[in-house]
Amino acid sequence: MIYFQSLTQNELSELLLPLSLDRLGRRSRLEESELLIKAKKQARFHAQQIYHWVYQRGVSQWEQMSDLSKDHRAWLIANLEVFRPKVCSRQESPDGTVKFLWEMGDSKTVEGVIIPAAEGERFTGCISSQVGCAMKCAFCVTGTQGVERNLEVHEIVAQVYELRQVSPLTNVVFMGMGEPLKNLDNVVKACEILLDTDGMNFSKRKITVSTSGLVPAIAELGARVDVSLAVSLNATTDEQRSAIMPVNRKWNIAELLKACREYPLGSHRRITFEYVMLRDFNDTPDDARRLMKLVVGIPSKINLIPFNEHASADFKRPSDETVRAFQKLLVDAGMTATVRVSRGREISAACGQLRSAVIARESRSSDASQGLSAVTSY
Ligand code: SF4
Incomplete structure (x- = not known):
């Protein structure tokens, strides 16, 4: 489990990238670079959303982040934790x-x-x-x-x-x-x-x-x-x-x-x-x-x-x-x-x-x- 507060927004976005790639689906080699650009953009957007939820709205439970997809919430539950001393x-x-x-x-x-x-x-x-x-x-x-x-x-x-x-x-x-x-x-x-x-x-x-x-x-x-x-x-x-x-x-x-x-x-x-x-x-x-x-x-x-x-x-x-x-x-x-x-x-x-x-x-x-x-x- 990774603690959320140890991640910069860029690092979070890197972690979310495979999820975005999966969601977009890869159809042919020709599409690969275009797909990667799109997936990176999406991952950055989701990282920003999550940063807003945790740091600006003070929400630490992934289930409550209502504008995230089910996949994203499941991934967050499985991989990241907001550390609360x-x-x-x-x-x-x-x-x-x-x-x-x-x-x-x-x-x-x-x-x-x-x-x-x-x-x-x-x-x-x-x-x-x-x-x-x-x-x-x-x-x-x-x-x-x-x-x-x-x-x-x-x-x-x-x-x-x-x-x-x-x-x-x-x-x-x-x-x-x-x-x-x-x-x-x-x-x-x-x-x-x-x-x-x-x-x-x-x-x-x-x-x-x-x-x-x-x-x-x-x-x-x-x-x-x-x-x-x-x-x-x-x-x-x-x-x-x-x-x-x-x-x-x-x-x-x-x-x-x-x-x-x-x-x-x-x-x-x-x-x-x-x-x-x-x-x-x-x-x-x-x-x-x-x-x-x-x-x-x-x-x-x-x-x-x-x-x-x-x-x-x-x-x-x-x-x-x-x-x-x-x-x-x-x-x-x-x-x-x-x-x-x-x-x-x-x-x-x-x-x-x-x-x-x-x-x-x-x-x-x-x-x-x-x-x-x-x-x-x-
Ligand atoms: S001993 Fe106290 S004042 Fe000195 S550096 Fe450490 S915490 Fe600061």
């Missing part, structure tokens, strides 16, 4: 944030979140690209889990499909669990599927891939698919960045920013630099001034993210005054700098927190069932 946990916050923990086919779990903007016109789906993460960023819960595996294309696309069953999504960000550029092939293909105008039809400006700084893969991403880039910067000196992001020991800030300068941005587009603000670590006026100098000449915006405190890290959240003062320095220097409003504070909002809680709970119940004392792993 199991919901292990769903948490809703009064501000409208909805967080899911899904179980993939092999019982591995990942998180996805719907984040509504305060003005109610933007709904961002934040999705995962890996089960866990190997990058070990010191401020991140997911970084404490290690990586178990990359997500497959269908598992990435299915997260967006599931979130769209709950809410209209205007934006998709690869900022959930995992380093997307460590799973580049699958992330690129998933982006192509999300961009398909007959499918979910996201604009390239509305899909953002975020990286912790895998420098060679940044250029490859830019060469392979046209989407927006976000970079998790979080520090203004190599010493500081290496202390919280081990990736910086391999590719330092200068190399990272060079890759950003060379990233192919379309017109009117900017790179987003994410800056998690950690009290007394990277939140001083000197940090703000160094930040301005670092990104000079790069069409960019700075997204300041006051640290969301959790038990896996000792960092503290800076005061609101400190955050505002930092932002003001950037804005006064002519930069675009926004402060991410903390959404979903009432639920396990930090990336990886929900999964960690479930893992800890399972660990406790399995230890209890073995007669051991409960273990707290976070």
Whole structure:
């Protein structure tokens, strides 16, 4: 069985081709090439129909696709399946944030979140690209889990499909669990599927891939698919960045920013630099001034993210005054700098927190069932 969400429209059309050829019937060798052209056209049309049903109308049962022939529905039932991950946990916050923990086919779990903007016109789906993460960023819960595996294309696309069953999504960000550029092939293909105008039809400006700084893969991403880039910067000196992001020991800030300068941005587009603000670590006026100098000449915006405190890290959240003062320095220097409003504070909002809680709970119940004392792993 093939998962539908792993297929581009062209791949689906190739799979449907034998069916179209059979239906047209081959009468003589002379007719062959003409027939093939006709069959390809038909297969493309049916692929488009099926894409519309699944991605635009949200239908996942082949039997319900009433304008498909019986043959096509039978073929779909026998060969393709719309992947629906199991919901292990769903948490809703009064501000409208909805967080899911899904179980993939092999019982591995990942998180996805719907984040509504305060003005109610933007709904961002934040999705995962890996089960866990190997990058070990010191401020991140997911970084404490290690990586178990990359997500497959269908598992990435299915997260967006599931979130769209709950809410209209205007934006998709690869900022959930995992380093997307460590799973580049699958992330690129998933982006192509999300961009398909007959499918979910996201604009390239509305899909953002975020990286912790895998420098060679940044250029490859830019060469392979046209989407927006976000970079998790979080520090203004190599010493500081290496202390919280081990990736910086391999590719330092200068190399990272060079890759950003060379990233192919379309017109009117900017790179987003994410800056998690950690009290007394990277939140001083000197940090703000160094930040301005670092990104000079790069069409960019700075997204300041006051640290969301959790038990896996000792960092503290800076005061609101400190955050505002930092932002003001950037804005006064002519930069675009926004402060991410903390959404979903009432639920396990930090990336990886929900999964960690479930893992800890399972660990406790399995230890209890073995007669051991409960273990707290976070
Ligand atoms: S911040 Fe992102 S890249 Fe860093 S450990 Fe967490 S999930 Fe991985």
